[in-house]
Amino acid sequence: MIRVVSTNITSPLGFTTEENYLAVKSGKSSLAVREHPWGIPERVCASLFTDAQWKALSVEGMTGFESLAVRSIREALQRTDMDVSSPRVVLIISSTKGNIEIMADGGEYVSLAESARRIASATGVTTSPVVVCNACISGASAQLLAQRLLEAGRYDKAVVCGADCVGKFVVSGFSSLKALSQEPCRPFDIDRYGLNLGEAAATVIFSREEDGAGAAWALCGGSVRNDAYHISSPSKTAEGCSRAIRAAMEDGERPALVSVHGTATLYNDQMESVALCSTGMENVPAMALKGVYGHTLGAAGILETILSMCSADDGEALPSRGFSSLGVSGRISISGEAQPLRGSSFLKIISGFGGCNAALRFSKSTGGSEGKKELPSVTTAHRVNITQDGVIVDGETLAMQQRGEAMLTELYRSCVGDYPKFHKMDVLSKLAFISSELLLKAEGKTPQETEERAVILFNASSSIVADKLFLSTIEDGNYYPSPSHFVYTLPNISTGEIAIRNGYHGETSFYILPEKSGRQMDDITECAFADGSVRSVICGWIDCPDEEHFESEMCIKTR
Amino acid sequence: MEELVEELKKEIIDVLNLEEVTPDDIDPAAPLFGEGLGLDSIDALELIVLLEKKYGIRLATPSDGKAIFKSVNTIAEYVQKNRKK
Numbered sequence: 001m002i003r004v005v006s007t008n009i010t011s012p013l014g015f016t017t018e019e020n021y022l023a024v025k026s027g028k029s030s031l032a033v034r035e036h037p038w039g040i041p042e043r044v045c046a047s048l049f050t051d052a053q054w055k056a057l058s059v060e061g062m063t064g065f066e067s068l069a070v071r072s073i074r075e076a077l078q079r080t081d082m083d084v085s086s087p088r089v090v091l092i093i094s095s096t097k098g099n100i101e102i103m104a105d106g107g108e109y110v111s112l113a114e115s116a117r118r119i120a121s122a123t124g125v126t127t128s129p130v131v132v133c134n135a136c137i138s139g140a141s142a143q144l145l146a147q148r149l150l151e152a153g154r155y156d157k158a159v160v161c162g163a164d165c166v167g168k169f170v171v172s173g174f175s176s177l178k179a180l181s182q183e184p185c186r187p188f189d190i191d192r193y194g195l196n197l198g199e200a201a202a203t204v205i206f207s208r209e210e211d212g213a214g215a216a217w218a219l220c221g222g223s224v225r226n227d228a229y230h231i232s233s234p235s236k237t238a239e240g241c242s243r244a245i246r247a248a249m250e251d252g253e254r255p256a257l258v259s260v261h262g263t264a265t266l267y268n269d270q271m272e273s274v275a276l277c278s279t280g281m282e283n284v285p286a287m288a289l290k291g292v293y294g295h296t297l298g299a300a301g302i303l304e305t306i307l308s309m310c311s312a313d314d315g316e317a318l319p320s321r322g323f324s325s326l327g328v329s330g331r332i333s334i335s336g337e338a339q340p341l342r343g344s345s346f347l348k349i350i351s352g353f354g355g356c357n358a359a360l361r362f363s364k365s366t367g368g369s370e371g372k373k374e375l376p377s378v379t380t381a382h383r384v385n386i387t388q389d390g391v392i393v394d395g396e397t398l399a400m401q402q403r404g405e406a407m408l409t410e411l412y413r414s415c416v417g418d419y420p421k422f423h424k425m426d427v428l429s430k431l432a433f434i435s436s437e438l439l440l441k442a443e444g445k446t447p448q449e450t451e452e453r454a455v456i457l458f459n460a461s462s463s464i465v466a467d468k469l470f471l472s473t474i475e476d477g478n479y480y481p482s483p484s485h486f487v488y489t490l491p492n493i494s495t496g497e498i499a500i501r502n503g504y505h506g507e508t509s510f511y512i513l514p515e516k517s518g519r520q521m522d523d524i525t526e527c528a529f530a531d532g533s534v535r536s537v538i539c540g541w542i543d544c545p546d547e548e549h550f551e552s553e554m555c556i557k558t559r
Numbered sequence: 560m561e562e563l564v565e566e567l568k569k570e571i572i573d574v575l576n577l578e579e580v581t582p583d584d585i586d587p588a589a590p591l592f593g594e595g596l597g598l599d600s601i602d603a604l605e606l607i608v609l610l611e612k613k614y615g616i617r618l619a620t621p622s623d624g625k626a627i628f629k630s631v632n633t634i635a636e637y638v639q640k641n642r643k644k
Contacts, residue, residue: 177604178621233600420597423578480612483604484575 001365002150002206004217005157007306008076010057010068011200011293012049016075020303021310024318025338029292031184031196038104038168039476042175043182046166047198047294059122065099066115066122069163072201073123080205082157084124090155091120091129094142094162095298096490098131098462101167103471113460113514125159128520131512132298133462135490136261136352137224138162139301140360141509143204144222148527150208153372157208163201164297169467170197172474173486177232179265187262187288187320188269188334190327195263198294202303208372215344217309218365223247223531224507225451226499227355232487234267238275240357243451243505245279245349247533248359255284255361256343257317259308260334261350262288263295264322268351273330275349275357284347285339286332287311291322301350305360308346312364315341353487354496356508376529376559382442384435386411386552393438404548408434415441424484425497426466428544432457432494433501435552436538440502443556449503452535454528455495456509457554458521459543463491498538506534516541529559563635571631574609575602587631603628610634615643 008016012030013023030047037044049057059067073091077084098112116129132142139162146158164170174180174197181194206219225243227235234241249255258281260272276282289304296303311318317339324336333339345363384393391398391411402410408430412422416437425433436455440447466488473482487493492510499508507528513520525539540554568582577596585596592598603624610616616638618624627637
C-alpha cells in the first residue's frame with residue numbers, strides 16, 4: 001500500500017487541486033466550441049488553455065507540454081518537504097503524444113524521451129525518468145507502476161505526472177475516427193455523440209514511508225487487462241475492463257464511488273456499463289467528468305483520480321455534467337446531480353486503444369509503512385533480436401534475402417503467413433508482432449486464451465514513424481486525416497496487436513525511456529509480477545527511430 | 560460503370576493494404592464486411608476518406624457508410640451518383 005502525499009491539477013479551470021474541485025462542484029466546465037480551429041474544416045468543442053493561461057504557465061526554454069508538466073509537478077512538490085533530488089525518488093510521466101502539436105504546427109520534433117529528461121532536470125529529480133505511453137489509460141498505468149516500484153522497495157517516493165496538449169494532430173486523429181462530438185459531450189446519455197478533447201496536467205506524489213499523522217489516501221490495488229479484441233474498438237462483452245475490475249477488487253471491500261472513463265462515445269460508455277453490471281458495481285454511485293474537462297488523454301487517469309479523492313473526502317460524487325437520461329444497457333447509478341457517498345474508498349476505471357483497460361482501488365488509510373513486498377524470482381527464456389540488417393533467434397542468425405521493412409514481410413511470409421492483418425500494421429507493430437511470433441515459435445507451446453501472460457515493451461522513439469505518416473495526411477491544402485495511420489500513432493498498439501493475435505488478456509504496457517537501459521527495463525518488467533495473475537511476460541526493447549532503422553530485443557520472462 | 564468497379568477494387572486494395580488480394584479475388588457483388596476480406600471498423604473509416612479524397616464526397620453521417628459499403632457494386636453506384644471529382 002502506498003500513500004498519497006500531495007496532488008495538483010493544472011487545467012483551464014484552475015492551477016491547483018482545490019481550485020479545480022471547487023470549479024467542478026459549482027458546475028463549471030472549460031469546454032467551448034470553436035469554428036475551424038487550426039484550419040480544420042469542422043467545428044471543434046474542446047477544453048483549451050487561453051493565451052493568457054499559457055503565458056502564465058510557460059517555463060523559459062521549455063515546450064508547452066514540458067511547461068505544463070513542470071508547473072504541475074512544482075506546485076505538488078511545494079506542499080511537501082521531500083528531498084526530490086534523492087536517489088530514492090522516481091519521476092513517472094504519463095502522456096500519449098507529448099510535444100506532437102509542435103510538429104503539427106510545422107515545428108521541430110522533441111521526443112517524449114527528451115522531454116522526460118528536461119522535466120526531471122527542471123523539477124530537480126536526479127534519477128532516470130520513465131514515460132508511460134499506454135494510450136488513454138496511461139495515467140492509471142503510471143500510478144500502478146509507482147505502486148509496484150515503491151512496494152518492491154526500488155524507490156521510496158514517486159512523482160507521477162500526466163499531461164497532454166490538444167491541437168491539430170489529436171483533433172484530426174479523433175475526428176478521422178468519427179469519435180468527436182461538436183457539442184459538449186454527454187457521458188452515458190441517450191443523446192451522446194462522441195467525445196471532446198481537453199488539455200491539462202495532473203500530478204500525484206506517492207510515498208511508501210509514513211508521512212505525518214492522520215489518514216491519507218492509499219492506492220490499495222490495481223490491474224491492467226487487455227480485451228484481446230480490437231486495436232481501437234472496445235470489447236462488446238467488456239472482457240478486459242471486467243477482468244481489470246475483478247483483479248483490482250480482490251480482497252477489497254465494495255467501493256463508495258466508481259470513477260468511470262465515460263468518454264461519451266457510443267461504444268466506450270456502453271462497454272463500461274456492461275463491465276460495472278457484470279462485476280456487481282451497478283448500484284455504486286458512478287461519476288463521469290469528461291463533460292467538464294473533455295478527455296485529457298495522458299492526464300485523465302490522474303486528474304480523475306484526484307477529483308475522486310476530493311469527492312469522497314467531501315462525501316458526495318460530483319455531478320456527471322452532460323448526463324440526463326441513461327443511454328446504455330447496464331443500469332448503472334449515474335446522475336447529472338451530486339450523489340451522496342458513504343465510505344472512504346473508490347474505484348477508478350479507464351480504457352484505451354490497444355484494447356487496454358485499467359482499474360485502481362483507493363481507500364483512506366491510517367496505517368504506516370509496510371515492509372517491502374518480495375517479488376517472485378524470474379527466469380528468462382528465448383531471445384529474439386531483429387535489426388534492419390538481420391535476425392537472431394536464441395543465438396542463431398536466420399538467413400534473410402531482404403533488408404529493412406521488406407525483411408519483416410519476408411519473415412512474415414516464411415514464419416507466419418496466416419495473419420493478413422500484418423500488412424495493415426505500421427513498422428513498429430510489424431516489428432513487435434514478428435518478434436513475438438518468433439519467440440512463441442521458439443517456446444513451442446500451443447497458444448491459448450489466457451490472463452496469465454503480459455506484454456510489456458519499451459522504446460525511446462515512441463511512434464515517430466507513424467506520427468510522420470499521419471502528419472502527411474493533415475497538411476494544409478491536402479487534409480484527409482487517415483484513421484488507419486492515426487491509430488498507430490500510439491506505440492502501445494504494438495502490445496495490443498500481440499494480445500489480439502494470441503488471446504492474451506493479461507496486462508499490456510508500453511514505456512518510453514530516455515535511453516535503452518537493461519536495468520530500468522528489468523526493474524519495471526519484474527515488478528509487473530506483483531500482479532498475482534501474471535505467470536509470464538513477453539517483453540523487451542522495440543524501437544523504430546526512422547523508416548530505415550529499427551531494433552527489437554525481446555524475450556519471455558517466466559516466474 | 561465496369562471501369563469504375565475495377566478502379567474501386569484497386570483503390571480498396573491499395574488504401575486498405577490488402578497485400579494478398581488481387582482485383583480478380585474481389586467479387587463486386589459480394590459483401591465487403593463481415594466475411595471474405597476480413598475488413599473491420601477502421602477499414603470502413605478509411606473508405607470514407609477514400610470517397611472524400613478521390614471523389615469529393617463527404618458523408619454527412621458516418622452511419623450512412625453501412626449501406627454504401629455493402630459491396631463494391633453499391634459503392635460504385637453511390638460514387639457515380641454523387642461524385643464531385
